[in-house]
Amino acid sequence: MNPLTTAAVDVRRTSTHFDAIGGEPAVTRIVDAFYRHMDTRPDASDIRAMHAPDLAPVKTVLVRYLCEWLGGPKRYSDERGQPRLRMRHAAFPIGAAERDAWLSCMRAALDETGIAPALRDELMHAFLRIADWMRNTGT
């Protein structure tokens, strides 16, 4: 194999957020912590109630989505097609309180799993934009 090509591929691979965060095991830890916070925090009880009693299926889906979103394997879109997250959330009333509850759970999950503060802040900024765009109730 051409060593120059290999080097270029390695540089690209190690520069994804997916690699920086620690790959799928790290994403799985974050998602486990995220749903544990959603399951237990009083300020998240309304959004918890929107979810099925068993969180295991949605955990799997969120892990695959976030892996892909961070630049990892494209298993989410291979299995479910275009994310179209706003449409997929249209059945759930999402206003500022629901957005903020989601973000609080994610912030706690990222803090708990110990990712570098600069990367955490960058991801939280991106999550804020996505979660805000998900609002569909005008509150």
Ligand code: HEM
């Ligand atoms: C803003 C507040 C949010 C609320 C209240 C919310 C709530 C929900 C609910 C109730 C489901 C369905 C769960 C089930 O099937 O039992 C869901 C699915 C999902 N959510 Fe959210 N969500 C929010 C924000 C976000 C954000 C910011 C992201 C991504 C960064 C996200 C990613 C997903 C994904 C990937 C799924 C699975 C979609 C699929 O079925 O393919 N959500 N969410």
